[in-house]
Amino acid sequence: MRKTLILILFLVVLAAGCLETKDAWPAVVSENVLKEAGWVGVGDVKKQSQSQNLAGATVKVNIAVMNYRDDALAMNISEQVQKLTDLTPRQASGASQFTSQLVTVRLVLPAGISLPSEIMNKITTSQIEQIASQNNIRDFHEIGSKITLLSNGKEAELKNYEGLIDFDGGTIKIRGMITTWPDSGSNIIVFGVLPAEDIVITPGSGKPVSVKINSEEESRKMIKLIENVK
8 A cells, every 4th residue: 555655646746747856865873872882984975876767757866875884893803813813913904804884875766755665675685786795795695584673763674694705714604684764755774794703714824713703792783773873
């Protein structure tokens, strides 16, 4: 029923010629929540536009993307690697790439209409494939889902994924989380990845070392960040 109402509303807007799509603004995590979790924003907001077919018409969807990382975990990983190996601080810092990361995406349609589920699924799948490709994640697959309560009082389905990242010296198992919801005349997609277990690294000496990861704590922090995206 909701999908039908959205399409009817869109057709009315289309007939009236009101097809302007306003600029997308970033979906952000509050600074207080970031600071408490030891996370930081990475880089500036990235904006782009995509064309989507809706109700037989091609419309522009404006997008704003923000990136976040667990800086506290990144530092902890680097410090562990340095203590466990003969690597220099600079060399050890390379292992910080395996820290937890979060991406927020806001999509804006003409007249602030929410996207129908099939369009959202298409865009979400594209985002998953893009992020998996950028992070060299293989065998990325869904393992379950649960309902989470957002800070705005709404409920959203949080889907969980697992996959593997190969690197020079080993393989790391990672966990992914993704959820979407409508917000203030737009749609939000939030996607996060975190190490799902200890990271085993084989340095030049040939002796494997294990970097300890509290995956449950990382998962808890990530869920709190997701719940506080606005």
